Every structure is written in structure tokens, then in C-alpha cells.
Amino acid sequence: MSAPYRGRFAPTPSGPLHFGSLVAALASYLEARSHDGKWLLRIEDVDPPRVAAGASAGIVRTLAAHGFEWDGGVLHQSDRNEAYQEALARLVDLGRAYACVCSRKRLAELAVPGVDGPVYPGTCRDGHADAAGALRFLLPEQRVVFHDALLGRVACAVTRECGDFVLQRADGVFSYQLAVVVDDAEQGITHIVRGADLLTSTPRQIVLQQALGYPTPAYTHLPVVLNSRGEKLSKQTLAAALDDADPLPALRLAGRFLGLPEIGLVGGAGAWLTQAIRLWPEAAVPALRGRVLTAKLSV
Numbered sequence: 194m195s196a197p198y199r200g201r202f203a204p205t206p207s208g209p210l211h212f213g214s215l216v217a218a219l220a221s222y223l224e225a226r227s228h229d230g231k232w233l234l235r236i237e238d239v240d241p242p243r244v245a246a247g248a249s250a251g252i253v254r255t256l257a258a259h260g261f262e263w264d265g266g267v268l269h270q271s272d273r274n275e276a277y278q279e280a281l282a283r284l285v286d287l288g289r290a291y292a293c294v295c296s297r298k299r300l301a302e303l304a305v306p307g308v309d310g311p312v313y314p315g316t317c318r319d320g321h322a323d324a325a326g327a328l329r330f331l332l333p334e335q336r337v338v339f340h341d342a343l344l345g346r347v348a349c350a351v352t353r354e355c356g357d358f359v360l361q362r363a364d365g366v367f368s369y370q371l372a373v374v375v376d377d378a379e380q381g382i383t384h385i386v387r388g389a390d391l392l393t394s395t396p397r398q399i400v401l402q403q404a405l406g407y408p409t410p411a412y413t414h415l416p417v418v419l420n421s422r423g424e425k426l427s428k429q430t431l432a433a434a435l436d437d438a439d440p441l442p443a444l445r446l447a448g449r450f451l452g453l454p455e456i457g458l459v460g461g462a463g464a465w466l467t468q469a470i471r472l473w474p475e476a477a478v479p480a481l482r483g484r485v486l487t488a489k490l491s492v
């Protein structure tokens with residue numbers, strides 16, 4: 194028998210929850226609940242400069258106001274430095290992490306464009322893990338192939354397309370890639386449903402899981418919500434915050450975006466979600482599958 198379903202939503206508190214994040218929250222929630230699964234909430238506040246004052250509490254409030262119920266407490270990455278340090282120490286012991294002493298200027302000269310920003314060519318690979326600087330992951334010469342529930346086969350030649358990525362910055366902050374992999378394993382996540390803007394991170398997370406001996410979850414990358422200028426919604430593109438006092442309009446719109454049929458007058462957000470869980474597998478998932486989502490990394 195396969196492991197019981199454990200999904201999650203993992204927002205970064207760089208601002209209030211916006212409509213694009215609501216779509217990811219809703220899809221991951223409906224997938225988990227329609228599989229009788231757990232749905233966990235993790236606040237990804239690993240990078241202090243990116244955290245907006247009050248945003249973590251605001252996100253939790255907004256999710257509750259929109260009817261979401263998570264299992265267990267809320268995990269905060271800011272409480273998890275010990276776990277990240279332990280994983281990093283293992284990677285150093287395994288010879289899979291090395292110190293990078295390249296300056297910003299040097300990096301700009303060296304790097305070539307990749308699928309998600311500049312690709313570091315491994316210049317400091319022959320140095321020492323204990324030199325002062327950022328710690329990078331030593332990528333294997335490997336083509337990562339995984340199956341996405343909506344996109345099908347996705348492949349990435351990680352060394353060439355992403356390059357050795359940072360595990361811990363020179364200022365001591367652990368990277369998103371490391372934190373997410375350690376936390377997904379710790380929380381026993383079996384299924385990850387998130388926006389396709391994170392598709393380029395997945396191959397790096399898979400090689401990191403393999404290096405640390407963690408299982409690889411199943412992945413679903415959702416279409417990304419764009420504004421009328423074709424930009425991803427974010428604080429920078431001034432995505433409107435959600436209205437905690439009036440959650441149904443945003444839920445309905447998110448449901449429509451995900452291919453759910455209209456749900457008639459039902460009462461509050463909780464009741465709307467209950468109906469949506471019932472409709473999700475037959476109605477929305479096939480509709481999503483039929484849509485062109487995003488360019489694949491490579492084949």
C-alpha cells in the first residue's frame with residue numbers, strides 16, 4: 194500500500210497572501226482532502242530580509258478566514274536552523290558541499306544564463322568546505338527526470354541548466370532549496386502541489402533529496418496566475434491582498450481558474466470548500482490537464 198497522502202502549502206511571508214498564492218493553497222488543499230490526506234502549513238521565513246513585518250500572522254489569518262483547516266501546528270522555517278545545519282553538515286561530510294569565495298563581480302563574469310538565473314560553473318569546486326564564503330551543492334553530472342501529474346515527463350540536465358547552487362549564503366542564511374527539502378522530508382510530505390514558477394527548482398530539490406537519502410514526493414505544478422500585463426502576481430506587481438471579511442469572491446475566482454464548476458450559494462467559506470473537495474477530482478483535474486501550462490525545461 195502506498196503511503197497516506199500528506200500535502201502542504203508553504204508560503205513565503207514577503208507580503209500578504211495574494212490571489213496567486215490562494216490558487217496554490219486551494220489546489221494543494223483540494224488535492225489533499227479529496228485523497229483523505231493531511232494538509233500541512235509551513236511558513237517559509239528562512240530569509241529574514243524577505244520577511245515583511247506581520248506577514249506570517251496575516252497569512253495564517255487569511256487562510257483561516259478563507260476556510261482552510263491545516264493539520265497540526267504551523268511550522269516556521271525561522272525555528273529550523275538546527276535541522277538545516279545538521280543536513281548541511283551531512284552534505285559536507287559526504288563531500289557534496291563546498292565553499293565558494295567568488296565575489297559578486299566575479300560571479301557576474303563567470304556565470305552563463307540558465308533556466309533559473311545564472312549558472313555557476315563550479316569554479317571553487319577544488320577549494321575547501323571550511324573556507325569562509327557561501328556553501329554550494331556539488332551537483333552530480335546527472336539528468337534529472339521526473340513525472341509531473343499535469344506536465345508529464347520533465348527532464349533537466351541540472352549541472353548545465355542550473356549549476357551548483359547555494360545551500361547557505363555567506364551571511365549564514367540557509368537557502369530556500371535546502372530548507373524546503375529538509376522540511377518536506379521532516380513533515381513526511383508525499384505530494385507537492387505548487388505553481389509552475391517553481392518547476393525549475395524541482396530538479397535541484399530532487400538531487401538534494403537523493404544526496405540526503407530522502408524520498409522524492411510526487412509533483413504537480415499548476416498554471417501560474419498572471420496579471421493583465423502577463424506578469425506573475427507578487428508584491429512587486431502589486432497583487433491585491435485578499436479580503437478576510439469577504440472570502441467567497443476570491444475563492445470562487447480561484448476555483449474558476451482551476452477549472453471547478455460554479456458552486457451555488459452555500460453559506461461560508463468552509464461550506465464552499467467542502468463542496469469544492471467533492472467536485473475537485475472529476476471536474477477540475479481533467480480540465481487542468483487539458484490546458485497548456487508552461488514550457489517544459491527540456492526533454
Ligand code: GLU
Pocket residue numbers: 202203204205237373387391
Ligand atoms: N515558499 C515558496 C513560495 O512562496 C513556495 C515553496 C514551495 O511550495 O515549494 O514561492
